[in-house]
Amino acid sequence: PHKARHISREITQLTSTIAQLKNQIKQILFNTFNGLEYHCNVTSIKMLKLLTLIPSAHVASSLSTSQIQSRINQTFAGKGKNPDITPEILKNIASSHFSINDPVKDQILISKISILLTLIQQVKTLKTSLIHMVKSSNPTHFSIINSIKGIGDYETAAFISEINSINNFPSYKKIIAYAGIDPVPKDSGKFKGKRHISKKGNKYLRKLIFLMATNAAHYSHPFEYFYSLKRSQGNSHKKAVIATAHKLIRVIFAMVNNNLLFSETALCMDSHIPF
Template sequence: MTVEGDGTWIGVDVGKTHHWVCAVDERGQKLLSLKVLNDEAQILEMITAVSGLAQSRVWAIDILGTPSALLLALLAQAGESVRYASGRLVAAMSTAYAGEGKTDAKDAYVIAETARIRTDLAVVDTDTDVVRTLGVLTGHRADLVADRVRMINRLRDLLTSVFPALEREFDFASCKGALVLLTGYATPEAIRRMGEARLSRWLRQRRVRGYADVAARAVAAAQSQHTVLVGQDVTASIVAELASTVLSQHERLKALDEQIQDTFAQHPQAAVIESMPGFGPVLGASLLVAAGDLAAFPTAGHLAAAAGLVPVPNDSGRRVGNLHKPRRYSRPLRHALYLSAQTSMMRAGPNRDYYLKKRDQGRTHSQAVIALARRRIDVLWALLRDDRAWTAAPPARAHAA
């Protein structure tokens, strides 16, 4: 494929400690290939050197995240245009180039060639710090949620070994009162000694919602077990420690969600995104982080393709018209759009009506949600294009093509 016009395409194989940079001209000839430490002085020196190669420059990187943060900040400061070439795309492109199986130098060259040949690479929004901040916050939130799930599972396992009746009684992932209970009382004997009235007062003093119900259910569970199991006291102390940790994580998540909400509100597209049913601040932030600059997608179809919601042909010989799920797409983007669609169809309205329509046509739950997610992309892209909030009723006059 021939690419016309003068210019330089620079591919950067991003690394934690260093980057490999390769620049090619309009014919795909290497202009430079060098290793650069992930250090401000060296990166600035490299940007200056590349700036002297041509007036027209397009940069491309393969990683968006922590390792590329300093590089992207310095490129933004220099006013450079940056594209994103995903790791899967680079891996697919690399098979067309001879040479060693995989090296940083080859990867940088392939990234540069990908930027030169492919004109549909997403633009990295280097001017916006909000998305990068949201990436840090949502990443930390995902870690906290994973830690919380792991600790709750460990708590349930330990409680089952000494007090299975109480473990069955509560959903510790959603019942904060049950966790408060475990911080003080995690054995049948201790709960029976307290009694329902005293336990109810103890929970009320700790601001447990529905304290009387929690106390009644706990006492009923304690009345069903009078056998003392081996290691009960030691296990109960560990359960109390885990319960306290989970409660602390819950408070940290609440504070983090407020921080994400405040940061998300600073993005110019936040109001439009959050107006759509199914998108709250956290899921909206996840969408921005996964998609990058939503304005960089020229059509709704491009956004749907990036999320893997557009089937691709699987034709061979005389077999035509066969479609299958794409193998290369952004899984975080697909996940955010899928979750928003699933949330939106839980309430009455056009989203639920469309979901039920697909179910009536014989689609499975997942297929119906995916179909809804694809339809919602058209709506979201149109709203962002027109910079207007979502309403249940369609606009009085369609946007002129």
């Protein structure tokens, strides 16, 4: 369990670094290839690879249409949809937007892209290892949690790696407290303030549960309904997600303890699942 937890947390840290690198790359492109972001996802894998060959508007201007097409073909070769970017679009962006001509920034961009692509591959490899490790050691719990729509293999594996085993917790409320999403009132003397989450628990688990709750609310009809209900009652998005997270942990706890897979059709008929 400790090995799996170490891998899971390394993935979290690398994912944060990846997000920072993507923002840095977008900032450089705003100066050196202004307007490109309106035509494509500049941080998609294939666009990143293309940008190592055409890193700026100045470079695009210096190349012929056939030279740009050759680089596009080189980058987008193989399976997948045709690129949204064409030589004409790149040429038009270069001529119609003001961009800085800075070869040093071009080199920095290429360097950052190289690091980013390496980290993305490392995260992919680590996720595969984590899923295999957790799935092999705890297949039953993995299958049960993974049966909820929106909770993928990685989220399931990461969740199990953080709590080790649901059997370690006497109630779902203990998991909620361990994650630090248990409500605490902010009182001052005679005045009662609004209730907030404690944030005293496992920050990795807390962030993961919020991700799982958000995904479940997006892909699973019962959780989508529950989230929408909370919003209709006047709750903010954040409070509705917290409420959904509580419901999700309660459902997962019941499913694991009763050895039940998640079924939307049987949900309302099964008294073991508290929905």
